[in-house]
Structure formats: structure tokens, C-alpha cells
Amino acid sequence: MKYLFFILWVLPVCVQAQHDSCRLKLSGYVLDKQSHEALAFASVYLSQSETGTITDLDGHFELNDLCPGDADLVISHLGCQSRTFRVQLTGDTAYTFHLEHDSRELNEVVVTEHREAYTGSLPTSSISSVRLQAISGKPLGTMLKEVPGVWTLQTGPSIAKPMIHGLHSNRVLIVQDGVRQEGQQWGSEHAPEIDPYTAGEITLIQGAAGVRYGSDAIGGVILVQPPPYPTDTAVHGSISLAAFSNSLGGSGATRWSGQSKKLPAMQWRATGSYRLGGDAATPNYRLANTAFRENNLSGAVKWSKAAWQTELGYSRFSTDLGILSASHIGNLTDLEIALQADTPLILRDFSYYIQAPYQHIVHQVIRSFSTFRTGDIGHLDLNIAYQDNHRQEYDLHRMSDGGPALDLSIGTALAEAEWKHRSFMHTNGSIGISAMNQQNVWTGRFFIPNFISNTAGVFWMENWVSLPWKAEAGVRYDVRKLRSFRNDGEAITETTRNFSHLSWSGGIGWQQERLSLSFNSGSAWRSPSINELYAAGLHHGAAALEYGDPDLQIETSWQNSLSAKWESARLQIDLGAYVNLMDGFIYLEPQAPPALTIAGAFPVFAYKQTNARLTGMDAKISYTLFREFSLEAGAAVLRAWDITNNDWIIQMPSDRLTGGFHWHFHDGRDQGWDISAGITHILEQSRVPDTEDYAPPPAAYTLVRMEAGSELHWGNTVVNWSLSADNLFNTAFRDYLDRYRYFADEPGRDISLHVFIPIQTKNKTS
Amino acid sequence: MKNTLIIAAAAAMFISSCKDAETPQPENESELITTVRLDLVNQSDTTDVSTFYFRDNDGPGGLDPLQWDTVRLAAGTTYDLTIALLDESTLPNGDISAEVEEEGTDHQLFFNIDPASLLAVDYNDSDDNGDPVGLVNVATTSSTGAGTLTVILKHQPGIKDGNQNTGETDVEVEFVLEVL
Numbered sequence: 048m049k050y051l052f053f054i055l056w057v058l059p060v061c062v063q064a065q066h067d068s069c070r071l072k073l074s075g076y077v078l079d080k081q082s083h084e085a086l087a088f089a090s091v092y093l094s095q096s097e098t099g100t101i102t103d104l105d106g107h108f109e110l111n112d113l114c115p116g117d118a119d120l121v122i123s124h125l126g127c128q129s130r131t132f133r134v135q136l137t138g139d140t141a142y143t144f145h146l147e148h149d150s151r152e153l154n155e156v157v158v159t160e161h162r163e164a165y166t167g168s169l170p171t172s173s174i175s176s177v178r179l180q181a182i183s184g185k186p187l188g189t190m191l192k193e194v195p196g197v198w199t200l201q202t203g204p205s206i207a208k209p210m211i212h213g214l215h216s217n218r219v220l221i222v223q224d225g226v227r228q229e230g231q232q233w234g235s236e237h238a239p240e241i242d243p244y245t246a247g248e249i250t251l252i253q254g255a256a257g258v259r260y261g262s263d264a265i266g267g268v269i270l271v272q273p274p275p276y277p278t279d280t281a282v283h284g285s286i287s288l289a290a291f292s293n294s295l296g297g298s299g300a301t302r303w304s305g306q307s308k309k310l311p312a313m314q315w316r317a318t319g320s321y322r323l324g325g326d327a328a329t330p331n332y333r334l335a336n337t338a339f340r341e342n343n344l345s346g347a348v349k350w351s352k353a354a355w356q357t358e359l360g361y362s363r364f365s366t367d368l369g370i371l372s373a374s375h376i377g378n379l380t381d382l383e384i385a386l387q388a389d390t391p392l393i394l395r396d397f398s399y400y401i402q403a404p405y406q407h408i409v410h411q412v413i414r415s416f417s418t419f420r421t422g423d424i425g426h427l428d429l430n431i432a433y434q435d436n437h438r439q440e441y442d443l444h445r446m447s448d449g450g451p452a453l454d455l456s457i458g459t460a461l462a463e464a465e466w467k468h469r470s471f472m473h474t475n476g477s478i479g480i481s482a483m484n485q486q487n488v489w490t491g492r493f494f495i496p497n498f499i500s501n502t503a504g505v506f507w508m509e510n511w512v513s514l515p516w517k518a519e520a521g522v523r524y525d526v527r528k529l530r531s532f533r534n535d536g537e538a539i540t541e542t543t544r545n546f547s548h549l550s551w552s553g554g555i556g557w558q559q560e561r562l563s564l565s566f567n568s569g570s571a572w573r574s575p576s577i578n579e580l581y582a583a584g585l586h587h588g589a590a591a592l593e594y595g596d597p598d599l600q601i602e603t604s605w606q607n608s609l610s611a612k613w614e615s616a617r618l619q620i621d622l623g624a625y626v627n628l629m630d631g632f633i634y635l636e637p638q639a640p641p642a643l644t645i646a647g648a649f650p651v652f653a654y655k656q657t658n659a660r661l662t663g664m665d666a667k668i669s670y671t672l673f674r675e676f677s678l679e680a681g682a683a684v685l686r687a688w689d690i691t692n693n694d695w696i697i698q699m700p701s702d703r704l705t706g707g708f709h710w711h712f713h714d715g716r717d718q719g720w721d722i723s724a725g726i727t728h729i730l731e732q733s734r735v736p737d738t739e740d741y742a743p744p745p746a747a748y749t750l751v752r753m754e755a756g757s758e759l760h761w762g763n764t765v766v767n768w769s770l771s772a773d774n775l776f777n778t779a780f781r782d783y784l785d786r787y788r789y790f791a792d793e794p795g796r797d798i799s800l801h802v803f804i805p806i807q808t809k810n811k812t813s
Numbered sequence: 814m815k816n817t818l819i820i821a822a823a824a825a826m827f828i829s830s831c832k833d834a835e836t837p838q839p840e841n842e843s844e845l846i847t848t849v850r851l852d853l854v855n856q857s858d859t860t861d862v863s864t865f866y867f868r869d870n871d872g873p874g875g876l877d878p879l880q881w882d883t884v885r886l887a888a889g890t891t892y893d894l895t896i897a898l899l900d901e902s903t904l905p906n907g908d909i910s911a912e913v914e915e916e917g918t919d920h921q922l923f924f925n926i927d928p929a930s931l932l933a934v935d936y937n938d939s940d941d942n943g944d945p946v947g948l949v950n951v952a953t954t955s956s957t958g959a960g961t962l963t964v965i966l967k968h969q970p971g972i973k974d975g976n977q978n979t980g981e982t983d984v985e986v987e988f989v990l991e992v993l
């Protein structure tokens with residue numbers, strides 16, 4: 048256990064960063080299906096590239112320099128009939144193959160475990176480790192914008208929340224290292240407390256994935272997964288550095304991982320990162336007090352035995368985020384003055400100094416994941432975690448004790464047990480239970496009450512594969528008891544609400560050499576969040592009075608999504624369409640008339656429920672013109688309609704079109720180069736409700752991005768670097784989904800340099 | 814396996830400490846301003862004292878303001894005008910004007926009169942930098958008429974420069990003004 052305290056840094060390595068299309072890595076293990084023991088010297092042959100390898104003593108193999116697309120792997124081992132399995136390579140991937148040794152049942156090679164964690168029929172996208180390097184140093188929300196169908200809800204340049212198919216906050220679940228992130232995620236200005244440097248891959252499930260992940264997974268799930276542990280005894284390390292011209296900021300991260308020499312069963316990894324930025328610059332002025340600082344640590348130790356594995360991890364995320372001075376307003380008059388001004392009313396010279404108003408957040412997670420073999424019929428996974436989220440918001444108005452105006456502390460304990468049965472009649476599946484206890488305590492100014500929430504759920508899902516067909520079905524039932532406590536000065540009143548609901552999902556897929564189609568229909572739900580029920584009073588800084596409704600009912604979603612993929616040597620097409628029908632969709636409705644207070648007029652908002660229909664389409668096409676020069680185009684469209692009130696829904700993303708090229712070539716010294724450029728056009732949001740917004744949606748805008756990257760050789764070390772320019776033409780624009788649009792422009796040109804240095808110690812054998 | 818036990822123990826400890834959540838502190842806004850009081854003393858007859866109130870004792874939202882006086886003044890008169898800002902939601906009442914005076918370099922009161930000819934308000938106090946705060950003033954009426962007097966308190970930490978349009982509004986109360 049003491050290792051937990053001494054590992055405090057860095058991570059793995061593994062992947063040689065290439066922006067290269069044909070530098071993908073496929074790695075994994077070949078295990079005996081019954082005993083789960085490693086199969087050494089198994090042959091792994093890739094038909095497409097006519098290359099192969101054999102597994103080492105740990106059953107591990109690695110194939111490098113692969114091109115994206117289908118990969119047919121022929122795996123054979125002494126005493127087994129060789130089997131072919133098709134996998135899709137879109138990024139660096141790791142699989143575990145289980146080979147059937149029993150001669151009576153030589154039916155197939157079964158993939159039972161995959162880093163992409165989710166293999167259902169909902170559309171998924173992922174950002175590979177290679178791509179994560181090229182966009183390193185940015186907050187998670189901004190990184191995810193690369194995925195079609197994902198937008199960000201922003202509060203300026205440093206606070207970004209992912210929005211999937213128009214849904215955000217409590218409707219999008221973030222799962223890091225298998226643990227659902229729990230903090231004050233209800234707030235639209237509360238960014239996810241995730242350090243993207245810990246991720247080996249980020250996968251996005253678009254749609255209602257409530258069966259596996261529980262309530263709240265209505266819009267989708269973001270899976271932040273760590274890179275795999277190394278399997279040799281060398282210590283693997285890396286240093287990632289990035290510098291940004293716009294905020295004169297930078298970030299650095301170092302990751303280390305290895306395997307204990309004395310205790311070969313023990314593997315470990317550690318990451319540390321730091322991000323810093325000053326006031327961001329728009330083309331015409333600086334955004335006063337948008338500086339930020341962030342430091343993160345995480346580490347994990349894993350212990351593996353033949354019959355069980357266990358991993359213990361800890362992570363700490365800490366950030367200070369400045370809030371644009373000009374956006375902190377007292378009343379409607381202040382807002383009107385701000386809206387009429389072309390430039391923010393408070394400007395300052397560039398500074399790294401963070402003054403009030405600002406947020407200080409610390410998020411800590413301690414978790415344990417264990418898996419046990421349960422005889423020959425399956426294995427049991429046990430996931431236990433405790434996380435503590437402490438959010439302090441400092442207002443312009445200092446409190447008399449100098450402390451934060453809003454201080455919220457929430458602790459979440461969760462436990463999950465899932466039993467996965469072995470493949471039976473082409474069917475894999477699992478059954479599980481989960482429980483969560485959460486308590487929230489506030490001090491300072493009241494906005495949401497103290498509460499204790501207890502949740503329990505049970506789920507069952509099965510997945511049948513017999514190529515070209517596959518099908519899946521799952522069902523889950525959850526209950527939640529929410530007790531909240533308020534103190535009016537004389538007595539403490541306790542309010543209890545009970546919520547329960549069924550989630551289900553079903554899907555079918557068909558996959559041929561080039562074409563694959565899948566359809567998924569599922570239902571997910573969530574109970575109203577604490578602010579939707581009980582918020583009462585002034586939202587300081589936002590000049591609004593917000594009232595929750597303690598009688599709100601659960602919100603349910605029934606979602607149907609269809610996706611189609613075509614992949615040939617030159618052409619790749621990805622299409623997704625979805626219809627999401629939501630019953631009891633909770634939204635903030637403006638109330639008339641504004642409230643007259645001592646501080647002037649305030650608009651009044653109340654949480655209401657309605658029935659909504661969200662329909663949309665995401666498309667991505669790429670075409671290889673000639674060797675390693677490809678053109679790309681994409682589109683994301685969403686229509687969000689309030690069925691009850693016959694009107695559009697406020698704060699929904701407008702249509703987005705993208706286009707670009709990617710060129711990979713080798714120079715005279717056979718050094719690989721990658722050059723790419725992209726253009727993004729965001730249309731003006733014309734589909735807004737009649738209820739008055741403070742200001743009309745901003746005009747359409749077009750941004751251009753360019754990237755160039757290559758490698759440097761330092762002895763045996765290959766250093767990857769890339770230079771990119773966001774908003775290349777320094778366009779002044781405002782975005783409909785950014786709350787600062789009432790006050791200021793978005794940041795202008797940002798040139799950034801990213802460097803990735805792998806460090807590998809000699810593989811000492813003792 | 815040990816890990817599991819340790820985390821389970823940590824979780825159990827946490828669950829047993831739920832008392833925190835069950836005993837919330839009382840809800841009160843520190844620095845709440847519920848009341849604006851205008852005290853006017855006729856400079857040529859100090860027994861001629863008028864007091865006008867705006868009172869909203871439960872703070873923003875909730876119940877409507879309790880008292881909202883019409884400011885009635887005599888024409889052709891010069892008054893000493895002092896502003897009192899109070900928190901009457903608690904006992905004893907909070908004296909916010911004292912805090913404003915103390916943090917004078919971060920605050921300024923502004924008086925908007927419509928039509929402007931009804932009343933002239935001149936600052937008669939200053940903060941540590943020699944800039945006006947607006948708690949003590951001289952108000953002069955000339956001819957009769959009716960209109961409005963808006964009293965505004967701005968919180969302008971580090972940006973106070975006499976500009977009424979910057980900073981955060983702490984108080985903005987529009988009184989009906991009659992000069993008789």
C-alpha cells in the first residue's frame with residue numbers, strides 16, 4: 048500500500064506519437080479461455096499486412112505500423128485450431144483474445160475484454176493517444192469538440208463542459224478509470240474535474256447508455272481510460288510539454304509506469320501535470336481575469352495473480368479558474384449596459400493573477416478495481432471508490448471572514464459488482480448490482496441545501512455475436528432516495544423524495560467487409576438534480592433569481608439511433624442519425640414580470656418540465672485522393688423541439704460544418720511529416736424560443752486551424768513535436784453556447800507547440 | 814483484496830459521518846441590504862427633517878417590498894442628505910453604510926434624477942483616496958415638479974473612477990420624487 052504514496056507522477060509512454068495514418072499499434076494478450084492463463088508462443092498473424100508476431104511468456108503481443116481499417120488477425124496456438132478474428136483499427140488499440148483449448152469446443156476466438164470498454168450498438172467515437180498528444184494541454188471539454196455531435200457549453204475560454212447531441216451537465220456521464228465522476232455537475236459553469244493527461248484514450252458513447260452506466264447517462268457517456276500497463280520490466284516514462292501563445296500559457300505532464308522487478312505480479316503507473324494560463328486575448332482586447340492554474344496527480348498499483356487481479360488508484364485534481372470581471376453583474380441594468388458596450392467594461396493589462404470572482408476546486412478519488420475468476424464459468428468484477436469534491440466560489444463581495452461566498456463539499460461512495468459469464472452459444476453477458484451514497488454540505492451563502500442521496504441499481508445485459516450479425520439487450524432498475532435538510536434559523540426541516548425507474552436497451556448490428564449498420568433503441572432516465580428541486584434565490588454574478596420546484600418528477604429519454612459505416616481503401620463514410628424523445632425534460636423558464644429588489648430589477652427563472660424531441664444527424668466522410676493525402680468533411684445537425692409548448696428549446700447548438708485535409712509524407716531523410724488544415728463553420732442559431740433572451744444569438748462564424756508535426760531523433764529517442772494554430776485568421780466572433788457572449792468576444796489566434804518525449808530505461812534482467 | 818477492505822472502511826467512515834449533512838447551518842445572506850433610508854435636513858431650518866424608506870426585509874425575491882416611500886421635498890431648498898443602508902432581516906440590524914464607508918475606495922453611490930432640473934445632489938464626503946463615496950451629500954431643489962430619483966450603489970473594487978457603468982450594482986432603487 049505504501050507504493051500508493053510514493054508513486055506520484057507520470058505515465059506510460061508506449062505509443063510513439065505519430066500523426067501518421069499508418070503508424071497504429073495493435074497490442075494485447077492471448078489467454079486460455081478456461082484458465083485465463085497466458086498463452087506463450089501463440090502466433091498472431093495479420094492478413095492485411097502479411098506481418099505477424101508471437102506472444103511472449105505473458106501472452107502479450109504487439110503489432111506496430113498498421114494502417115487504419117479492418118484487421119483480420121489469425122491467432123493460433125499449439126493444440127488449438129487457428130482462428131480468424133476481425134477488429135477495426137481506428138486508433139491504437141489493445142485487445143485480449145481468449146483461445147479455446149478444449150478440443151470439444153473449438154468454435155471461436157472470443158474477445159472478452161477491450162479497452163474501449165463499450166462494444167454495444169450505440170455510436171461511439173474515440174480520441175486516440177496519438178491525437179491526445181497533438182491537442183494536449185487543453186481542457187477535456189475543448190478536446191472533445193473534435194468529435195462530430197459533440198459541442199461545448201462554455202463560460203469563457205477556461206470553463207468548458209461537453210455537450211452531446213444538445214445535452215450536458217447532469218445528462219452526460221463522465222467515467223474515469225471505471226468510476227463515474229460525481230461532483231457539482233449540475234452547474235453549467237462547473238467544468239468536469241478531469242485531467243486529460245491521465246488518459247490513454249477517450250471514448251464517447253453517443254446516446255442513452257443507462258443500462259450499463261446507470262441514471263444520468265441520457266445524452267451519452269465519456270469514458271476516460273488509462274493507457275495499458277507495460278508488460279516488460281523496464282520503467283517507461285514520458286514528458287509532454289505544450290505552450291500556448293494566446294494566454295501565454297503552458298502545460299507539462301510526466302507519466303511513468305513499470306513492473307516491479309522483485310514482485311513481477313505488481314505493476315504501477317503515475318502521472319503528474321500542471322497547466323497555467325494568463326488572461327486570454329480576443330483579436331481586440333484581453334479578457335480580464337480569465338487566467339487559470341491547474342495541478343494534478345494520480346497513480347495506481349495493480350497486482351495480478353492467476354485467479355484474481357486487483358488495482359488501487361488515487362487521483363487529485365486541483366484548479367483555480369478566474370471569472371471574466373465584466374461578466375459579474377449586479378442586476379438587469381448592469382447587463383443592459385454590458386450588452387450595449389462593444390468591449391467589456393472592465394479591462395486590465397495582461398496578467399496571470401487570478402482575482403475575485405474565481406473558483407477553486409479540488410477533486411480527489413480513491414478507487415479499487417478487482418476481478419476474480421469464478422471457476423470455469425466467468426469472472427466477478429468489483430469496483431469500489433470514494434470521491435470528494437470541494438468547490439469554493441469567491442465573489443467580488445468578500446465575505447466577512449474572507450472565505451468563499453459559496454462553499455460546497457460533496458462526498459460520494461460507490462460500489463459495483465458485476466459478474467461476467469463466459470461465452471455461451473455466441474453470447475457474452477453480465478449481471479450486476481451497484482450502490483452509491485452521496486452527501487453534500489454547504490457553508491457560506493445558500494444556493495442548494497445539504498442532502499444525502501442513496502442509490503441502488505441492478506442490471507443484466509447480454510450480447511450475441513455471430514458474424515455478420517450481432518444483437519444485444521439489457522435492462523436495469525434503479526432506486527434513489529434523496530433526503531435534503533434546510534435550516535431556517537429556528538428548525539431543521541427534512542424533505543425526502545424517492546425516485547425509481549427502469550432503463551432498457553436493445554440493438555442489432557450487421558457487418559460486412561466494407562459496410563456495417565447498427566440500430567439501437569434504449570431508454571435512460573435521471574431524477575431531478577438538487578438545484579432543479581431546491582434552488583431558491585439569487586444566482587450571484589448571473590443577475591438572476593432561480594427557483595427550483597420541489598415537486599419535479601423524473602426525466603426519461605427514449606432514444607433511437609441508427610449508424611452506418613462504409614470503409615474501403617479510399618473512402619470512409621460515417622453516418623449517424625438519432626431521435627431522442629424526452630418526457631419531463633427539465634429546463635429553466637423565464638418568468639414575468641422581473642422581480643423588483645433593492646438592487647434593481649432581476650429576471651426570474653423557474654425550473655419546469657416539458658416533453659421534448661431532439662432529432663439530429665452526424666456525418667463524417669474522408670477520401671484518400673492519392674497516397675497519404677486525404678480530404679475530410681463533416682456535419683453535425685440538431686433540432687430540439689419543445690412538444691408541449693410548440694417552440695424551439697433554448698441553448699441548443701446550431702449546425703456545424705467542417706472540412707479539411709491531412710497529408711503525410713516522408714522527407715529526404717525519411718523523416719515522417721504530417722500537415723493538416725481544417726475549417727469549421729458554425730451557423731447562426733435561428734431556432735430559438737420566442738421567450739426573450741438577453742441578446743439574440745451571435746452571427747455565424749468560420750474558423751481555420753492548421754497543424755504541422757514531425758519527429759526529431761535524439762540518439763535512440765524519437766521526440767514528436769507539432770505546431771498548431773487555432774483561429775488562424777484571428778477572427779473576432781461570439782458563440783451561442785458561451786455565457787460570455789453577452790459580454791465579450793471569444794479568444795483570437797492561438798499558436799501552440801506540443802512536444803512529446805518518451806523515456807525508456809534499459810530493460811535490466813537480473 | 815486489502816485495497817477493497819480499505820476503501821470499504823473509508824466509505825463506512827464517511828457514511829457514519831453523515832451527521833454533517835443532517836445539521837445544516839441557518840440560511841442567511843451575509844451582507845444583505847434590505848433597506849435604503851434617505852435622511853434630509855433643511856440647512857436653513859434643522860428642525861425640518863424628512864425621512865424616506867425603501868424596505869424589503871426578506872431580501873431579493875420572496876415577498877414584495879414592505880415600504881417604498883415617495884420622496885417629497887420643498888422647492889428652492891438646500892438639504893443635507895445622508896444615506897443609510899441597513900440589513901433589517903436580522904436583530905440587531907446590520908449597518909451596511911458603515912461597511913461601505915470603511916471600504917469607501919471600493920464603493921460609490923450615484924443619484925440619477927429625471928428630469929435633472931428637479932434636484933441637484935453634490936457629494937459631501939470622500940474616501941481614503943479623496944474620491945466621493947456619496948453617503949453624505951448636499952441636495953438642492955429649485956422649481957416644483959415631479960419625476961424620479963434613483964439611488965445606486967456600485968461595488969467597484971479596484972476600478973472606482975466615477976464611472977457609474979462599471980462594477981456590480983448592490984443597490985438600485987427608484988423613488989418617485991415630488992418637489993412641492
